[in-house]
Amino acid sequence: MIRITSHSLTGEPLFHLRAGDASYVFCVFHGFLLHLYCGPAVEDDDLTPLLVKVGHDSVVPRPADTPEGWFSLDIAPQEFPVWGTGDYRPSALMIRCADGSAATSLRYVSHEVFAGKPAVDAQPAVFASEDEADTLAVILSDPGSGVTVRLLYTAIRALPAVIRRAVVENPTDSPVTIERCASASLDVATWAEPAELLHLWGTWGRERTVQRTPLAHGTVSVSSRRGASSHHHNPFAALVTARTTETAGPAIGLSLIYAGNFEILADTDPFGSIRFTAGIEPTDFTWRLEPGESFVSPEAVLSISGEGLGKMSRTFHRLWRRHLCRSEWADRTRPVLVNNWEATYFNFDSEKLLAIARDAAACGIEMLVMDDGWFGTRNDDRSSLGDWFVNEEKLPGGLSPLVERINALGLKFGIWFEPEMISPKSRLYDAHPDWALGTPGRDKSVARSQYVLDMTRPDVRDYLFETISNVLSSANIEYVKWDFNRNLTEAASATLPPERQGEVMHRYVLGLYDLLERITAAYPHLLLEGCSSGGGRFDPAMLYYAPQYWTSDDTDAMERLDIQLGTSFVYPASAMSCHVSASPNHQTRRVTSFETRGHVAMGGAFGYELDLTTLTDEEKDLIRRQVADYHRYYGLINRGDFYRLILPGDTVNGKTGGCAAWMTVSEDRSEALVTFVVIRASIHPVYFLRLEGLDPAAKYREESTGAVTAGSTLMRAGINLTSARRGGWTDGSSVVMHFTRI
Ligand code: GLA
Numbered sequence: 250m251i252r253i254t255s256h257s258l259t260g261e262p263l264f265h266l267r268a269g270d271a272s273y274v275f276c277v278f279h280g281f282l283l284h285l286y287c288g289p290a291v292e293d294d295d296l297t298p299l300l301v302k303v304g305h306d307s308v309v310p311r312p313a314d315t316p317e318g319w320f321s322l323d324i325a326p327q328e329f330p331v332w333g334t335g336d337y338r339p340s341a342l343m344i345r346c347a348d349g350s351a352a353t354s355l356r357y358v359s360h361e362v363f364a365g366k367p368a369v370d371a372q373p374a375v376f377a378s379e380d381e382a383d384t385l386a387v388i389l390s391d392p393g394s395g396v397t398v399r400l401l402y403t404a405i406r407a408l409p410a411v412i413r414r415a416v417v418e419n420p421t422d423s424p425v426t427i428e429r430c431a432s433a434s435l436d437v438a439t440w441a442e443p444a445e446l447l448h449l450w451g452t453w454g455r456e457r458t459v460q461r462t463p464l465a466h467g468t469v470s471v472s473s474r475r476g477a478s479s480h481h482h483n484p485f486a487a488l489v490t491a492r493t494t495e496t497a498g499p500a501i502g503l504s505l506i507y508a509g510n511f512e513i514l515a516d517t518d519p520f521g522s523i524r525f526t527a528g529i530e531p532t533d534f535t536w537r538l539e540p541g542e543s544f545v546s547p548e549a550v551l552s553i554s555g556e557g558l559g560k561m562s563r564t565f566h567r568l569w570r571r572h573l574c575r576s577e578w579a580d581r582t583r584p585v586l587v588n589n590w591e592a593t594y595f596n597f598d599s600e601k602l603l604a605i606a607r608d609a610a611a612c613g614i615e616m617l618v619m620d621d622g623w624f625g626t627r628n629d630d631r632s633s634l635g636d637w638f639v640n641e642e643k644l645p646g647g648l649s650p651l652v653e654r655i656n657a658l659g660l661k662f663g664i665w666f667e668p669e670m671i672s673p674k675s676r677l678y679d680a681h682p683d684w685a686l687g688t689p690g691r692d693k694s695v696a697r698s699q700y701v702l703d704m705t706r707p708d709v710r711d712y713l714f715e716t717i718s719n720v721l722s723s724a725n726i727e728y729v730k731w732d733f734n735r736n737l738t739e740a741a742s743a744t745l746p747p748e749r750q751g752e753v754m755h756r757y758v759l760g761l762y763d764l765l766e767r768i769t770a771a772y773p774h775l776l777l778e779g780c781s782s783g784g785g786r787f788d789p790a791m792l793y794y795a796p797q798y799w800t801s802d803d804t805d806a807m808e809r810l811d812i813q814l815g816t817s818f819v820y821p822a823s824a825m826s827c828h829v830s831a832s833p834n835h836q837t838r839r840v841t842s843f844e845t846r847g848h849v850a851m852g853g854a855f856g857y858e859l860d861l862t863t864l865t866d867e868e869k870d871l872i873r874r875q876v877a878d879y880h881r882y883y884g885l886i887n888r889g890d891f892y893r894l895i896l897p898g899d900t901v902n903g904k905t906g907g908c909a910a911w912m913t914v915s916e917d918r919s920e921a922l923v924t925f926v927v928i929r930a931s932i933h934p935v936y937f938l939r940l941e942g943l944d945p946a947a948k949y950r951e952e953s954t955g956a957v958t959a960g961s962t963l964m965r966a967g968i969n970l971t972s973a974r975r976g977g978w979t980d981g982s983s984v985v986m987h988f989t990r991i
Contacts, residue, residue: 250266250267250383250404250406251264251265251266251267251362251383251385251404252264252265252267252294253265253360253362254294254295256276256278256295256297257295257297258278258297259277259278259279261276261277261278261279261280261357262276262277262357262360263275263276263277263294263295263297264276264360264385264387264402265294266383266385266402266404266411267290267404268404268405268406268408268409268410268411268553269405269406269407269408269409269410269553269564270289270290270409270555271287271288271289271290271409271410271411271553271554271555272286272287272288272289272290272291273286273287273402273404273411273551273553274286274287274291274294274296275328276296276297277357278297278300278325279312279314279315279316279320280314280356280357281312281322281325281327281355281356281357282327282328282329282355282357282387282389282400283300283325283326283327283328284326284327284328284435284436284437284438285297285299285300285326286299286439287411287435287437287501287551287553288499288501288553288555289499289553289554289555289556299438299439300325300326300438301324301326301438301520301522303324303520309321309323309324309335310322310323310334310335311335312334312335312354321335322334322335322336323335323336323337323338323518324518324520324522325436326435326436326437326438326522327434327436327524328400328434328435329341329342329355329389329398329400329415329431329434330342330434330436330524331343331353331354331355331391332351332352332353332429333350333351333352333353334352334353334354338516338518338524339468339514339516339524339526340429340431341415341429341430341431341433341434341526341528342355342398342415342417342427342429342430342431343427343428343429343430343531344391344394344396344417344425344426344427344428344538345425345426345428346393346394346396346423346425347423347424347425350393351428352393353391353393353394353396354391354392354393355389355390355391355398356389356390356391356392357387357388357389358388358389358390358397359387359388360385360386360387360388361385361386361388362383362384362385362386363383363384363386364379364380364382364383364384365377365378365379365380365381365382365383365384366382366384366403366412367384369401369414369416369545370545371762371763371766372506372545372547372548372759372762372790373506373507373508373547373548373573373762373789373790373793373794374412374414374506374548374573374793375403375405375412375506375548375550375568375572375573376572376573376575377403377405377572380406381405381406381407381572382403382404382405382406383403383404383406384401384402384403384404385401385402385403385404386399386400386401386402387399387400387402394421394425395419395420395421396417396418396419396420396421396425396538397417397418397420398415398416398417398418399415399416399418400413400414400415401413401414401415401416405568405572408564408567408568409552409553409554409560409564410550410551410552410553410564410565410568411550411551411553412548412549412550412551413432413433413548413549413550413551414432414433414545414546414547414548414549415430415431415432415433415546416543416544416545416546417430417538417543417544417546418542418543419538419539419540419541419542419543420540420541421540422540423540424537424538424539424540425537425538426535426536426537426538427535427536427537427538427544428531428534428535429528429531429534430528430529430536430544430546431526431527431528431529431546431549432505432507432527432528432529432546432547432548432549433503433526433527433528433549433551434524434525434526434527434528435524435525435526435551436522436523436524436525437488437501437522437523437525438520438521438522438523440490440499440521440523441521442490442491442492443463443464443490443491444463444464444488444489444490444491444515444517444523445461445462445463445464445488445489445490445491445493446461446462446464446469446471446486446487446488446489446515447459447460447461447462447486447487447489447500447558447818448460448462448471448482448483448485448486448487448513449482449483449485449815449816449818449819450471450481450482451480451481451482451483451784451812451815452480452481453480453782453783453785453802454783454801454802454803454808454836455480455801455803455808455811455812456480456483456783456784456785456787456800456801456812456815456816457483457784457787457812457815457816457818458811458812458815459814459815459818459896459898461489463491464515464517464523465517466517466518466519467516467517468514468515468516468517469514469515469516470512470513470514470515471486471512471513471514472510472511472512472513472530473509473510473511473530474510474530474532474533475510475736475737476509476510476701476736476737476740476754476757477508477509477733477736477737477781477785477786478505478507478508478509478511478785478786478787478788478790479736479785479786480781480782480783480784480785483787483788483819484504484505484507484511484513484527484788484789485502485503485504485505485513485818485819486502486503486513486515486525486527487500487501487502487503487558487561487818488500488501488503488515488523488525489501489558493557493558494557494558495557495558495559495892495893496556496557496559496941497556497557498555498556498557499554499555500552500553500554500557500558500560500561501525501551501552501553501554501561502550502551502552502553502554502561502562502564502565502818502819503525503527503549503550503551504527504549504550504552504565504789504819505527505528505547505548505549505550505788505789506547506548506549506550506573506788506789506790506793507529507547507548507758507788507789507790508758508761508762508786508788508790508791509529509754509755509757509758510529510530510532510533510534510754510755511527511528511529511530511547512526512527512528512529512530512531513525513526513527514526527549528546528547528549529546529547529755533740533751533754534751534752534754534755535751535752536751536752536755537748537749537752547790550565550568550789552564552565552568558818558893559891559892559893559941561818562817562818562819562891562893563890563891565818565819565820565821566820566821566822566890566891567821569789569792569820569821569824570821570823570888573789573792573793574792574793574796574824575769575793575794576769576776576777576794576795576796577773577774578776578777578796578797579796579823580823580888582880582883582887583776583796583797583823583854583887584615584616584661584728584776585613585614585615585616585855585856585857585876585879585880586614586615586616586617586618586661586663586728586856586857587605587606587609587614587616587617587618587856587857587858587859587861588618588620588730588828588856588857588858589601589602589605589617589618589619589620590620590621590665590858591804591830591831591835591858591859592605592858592859592860592861593860594622595621595622595627595628595629595630596622596628597619597622597643598642598643598644599643599644599645599650599651599654602617602619602651602655603651603654603655603658604862605617605860605861605862606654606655606658606660607658608861608862608864608869609658609660609857609861610658610659610660611869612861612869612872612873612876613872613873613876613877614660614856614857614861614872614876615659615660615661616660616661616662616663616727616728617655617660617661617662617663618662618663618664618665618728618730618856619662619663619664619665620665620730621665621667621732622640622643623639623640623643623644623664623665624636624637624638624639624640625637625638625640625672625675625676626640627640630697630698630699631672631674631698632672632674632675632698633672633674633675634667634670634671634672634675634677634699635670635671635672635675635676635677635678635702636672636675636676636677637666637668637716637717637719637720638716638719638720639720647723647724648664648720648723648724648726649723649724651724652724652725652726653724653725656725661725661727661728662724662725662726662727662728663726663727663728663729663730663776663778664720664726664728664729664730665729665730665732666717666720666729666730666731666732667731667732667733667734668702668713668717668731668764669701669702669704669733669761670699670700670701670702670733670734670735671684671685671699671700671701671702672698672699672700673695673698673699673700674698677712678700683703683743684702684703684706684708684709684712685700685701685702685703686700686701686702686703686737686738686739686740686741686742686753686757687700687739687741687743688739688741689741689743691739693738693739694738694739696734696735696736696738697734697735699734699735701735701736701737701738703742703743703744703757704756704757704758704760704761704764705742705744705745705752705753705756705757705759705760706742706743706744706760709760710760710763710764710767713764714764714767714768714771717768718768718771721772721775726775727774727775727776728775728776728777728778729768729775729776729777729778730778730780730799731765731777731778731779731780731795732780732781732782733780733781733782733785733786734781734782735782737754737757740753740754740757741753742756758790762790762794765777765794765795766794769794776796776797777794777795777796778795778797778798778799778826778854779791779792779794779795779797779798779799780798780799781799782802783799783800783801783802783803784798784799784800784801784812784816786798787800787816787820787824789819792820792824796823796824797823797824797825797826797853797854798820798824798825798826799826800812800813800816800825800826800827800853802836803836803837804828804830804834804835804836804858805830805834805836805837805839805841806834806841806845806846806848806849806850806926806981807837807839807841807928807981808836808837809827809849809850809852810849810897810909810926810928811897811898813825813827813849813852813853814893814896814897814909814911817891817893817911821887821891822852822853822854822886822887822891822913823853823854823886823887823888824853824854825852825853825854826853826854826856827849827850827851827852827853827854827855827856828850828855828856828857828858829843829846829847829850829856829857829858829859829872829875830846830857830858830859831859831860832846839981840981841981842981842982843868843871844871844983845926845981845982845983847871847875847878848924848926848983848984848985849924849926849983851875851878851879851882851886851924851985852886852911852924853886854887855875855879857872878985882922882987884915885913885914885915885920885921885922886913886922888915888916889913889914889915889916889920889921889922890913890914890915890916890942891911891912891913892911892912892913892914892940892941892942893911894910894911894912894923894925894938894939894940894941895908895909895910895911895925895938896909897909897928901936902934902935902936904929904931906928906929907927907928907929907930907931907934908925908926908927908928908936909925909926909928910923910924910925910926910938911923911924912924912940912941912942914941914942914943918942918943918944918947918960918990919989919990920987920988920989920990921940921942921943921949921987921988922985922986922987922988923938923940923985923986923987923988924983924984924985924986925938925970925973925983925984925985925986926981926982926983927978927979927980927981927982927983928980928981929980930978930979930980930982934971934978935971936969936970936971936973936978937967937968937969937970937971938967938968938970939963939964939965939966939967939968940963940964940967940968940988941964943960943963943964943988944960944990945959945960945961945964945965946959946960946961947959947960947990947991948960948990948991949963949988949989949990949991950988950989950991951986951987951988952986952987952988952989953986953987957991960990963988968986970984
């Protein structure tokens with residue numbers, strides 16, 4: 250719902266967006282768009298009394314046409330601050346006009362309201378019907394240059410989520426250059442208590458580690474300049490207070506639907522107002538806007554919670570599942586797969602794959618995925634990317650006979666690609682050296698012996714579409730793992746003029762979207778899984794196309810606790826691809842029981858990644874049971890509400906890092922699945938677990954013990970797990986408990 254009134258002082262419009270149980274309020278004040286409130290719902294519209302009126306000294310400038318007194322853009326809480334006219338904090342927008350000047354001043358012109366959420370362009374975006382959302386467009390203009398900005402706000406009716414983006418339009422007759430353009434910005438001016446930025450950092454094998462950074466006066470930012478959203482920081486941060494926990498306190502989560510360079514910053518001014526901004530990272534970014542053209546920013550999503558981080562996460566989960574992920578697989582039950590990467594690496598042929606497939610079929614596994622190494626002359630990672638034709642030495646007769654035999658075993662078949670890359674040792678590079686990104690006269694940096702294709706070029710994308718289509722049409726291929734194993738360097742394109750080279754990083758991402766759009770439109774039934782050396786580009790933009798993403802190359806179950814629970818801050822279980830791999834684990838050499846590896850991998854889209862032909866009969870039996878369990882609990886795991894109960898870094902009974910726990914509850918609260926893992930056992934352990942999300946008035950039966958307990962007891966007093974495991978608790982031991990309402 251969007252309520253538009255006018256405020257008492259100036260009569261200018263006041264906008265109150267109600268999204269779920271949250272309010273987002275801002276107003277026009279002397280033509281400027283000022284932010285008033287973002288948090289749990291409030292009833293009043295006119296929150297202008299919340300505007301901070303501090304006296305400022307004479308050195309702080311004021312727009313000449315505003316009344317003398319307290320008003321200053323450097324102090325006022327703003328909605329979309331611009332550069333050069335007296336707000337010295339980080340700007341949301343900076344444009345350079347044809348005359349070289351960069352000072353702009355955005356003033357309110359008009360607004361429009363729409364039911365639903367109109368599509369703006371082909372970038373990944375939240376979708377919602379006319380019954381599900383309301384959209385407000387506020388049009389602003391810079392009187393000096395004539396450039397206009399449309400700020401789009403969508404309030405989702407059933408969820409406390411507000412979606413924002415900015416569209417910069419150039420109706421003038423000279424070009425302008427955008428040097429910085431955020432997707433969303435808000436100034437949180439009323440918290441008046443210690444604030445923190447929660448964000449997810451990482452690197453290869455350690456994706457999405459949770460960190461809370463206290464905000465001090467100055468700027469704290471997380472970003473990627475790698476050409477991809479990256480392992481290093483996820484395009485997400487949450488503004489929280491020091492007292493915010495999983496279940497209490499304010500949290501404003503800000504997630505950018507973008508697969509490229511991003512920056513999310515929190516800047517605290519001298520009066521304690523926190524500017525929270527997300528958008529494209531401005532390093533090496535410029536965008537030339539010709540007369541009549543417009544530039545559309547990526548979308549940013551605010552998940553607004555007054556009840557802690559758990560609720561913030563659950564809002565993101567529902568939004569992504571219901572309003573972002575477009576695949577027909579978004580809510581469909583995905584097949585349990587086995588991937589041959591950690592089983593064989595590059596060393597496989599048809600017979601080896603068939604041997605794995607035979608064991609997979611006998612264990613109830615539903616799909617075989619053939620990973621890297623099936624094309625060109627690729628027997629290691631030093632060649633052939635770009636040469637997307639089958640290596641018949643490994644797969645005699647091509648894909649079709651192999652896939653037919655795998656299908657005959659009752660298994661689906663999936664395949665690996667790394668479309669955006671080119672090996673210097675490839676037929677493609679011999680034919681088209683200029684198709685790789687690179688600066689003329691400079692060496693190209695190599696990573697994993699490969700270069701990056703110039704995805705800004707339509708001819709490159711046509712080639713990829715054609716060659717990938719040829720493979721996909723050559724056999725019954727029902728799944729693709731879309732990998733991306735290096736970041737961009739020397740990001741220049743042979744086809745763009747000098748003044749547009751600053752556009753390459755963003756055009757690359759738009760080119761990637763274009764190719765993904767074409768592939769998903771041509772193969773609508775394909776199950777697409779994203780991957781980037783593990784989870785290096787695990788972001789909402791990729792989830793728009795691919796309903797699941799390979800969470801990390803680190804498949805160690807204990808490490809996966811950090812990675813998967815960290816990922817859960819923004820992404821639902823259904824998006825996290827999680828596999829049972831070999832023990833000792835290939836990354837950490839840690840030994841973990843088959844049972845626990847299964848329990849942890851069931852935290853997401855479930856599968857296996859080990860050589861099934863080497864397993865004992867007992868282990869194969871366990872796989873049969875795990876697959877059956879996963880099928881039984883599929884809806885709960887992938888469509889339920891997710892609660893983090895104990896994070897691996899929490900202190901429980903004086904021990905830090907000793908255990909972890911999470912649960913999912915069906916939407917109607919009739920069922921719950923609880924997983925508890927002991928990471929490091931200790932002498933005389935005492936474990937209690939308080940559950941969440943149940944119906945307090947109902948009684949629940951736990952499946953394995955038959956115990957019947959009231960929801961209120963399970964949630965308030967908790968359950969005693971001290972002796973819940975037969976044989977006692979050892980390092981890496983776990984239990985899964987299934988509760989049903991009676
Ligand atoms: C990346 C992926 C792995 C695997 C290899 C193949 O590292 O994350 O899962 O596909 O590439 O080269």
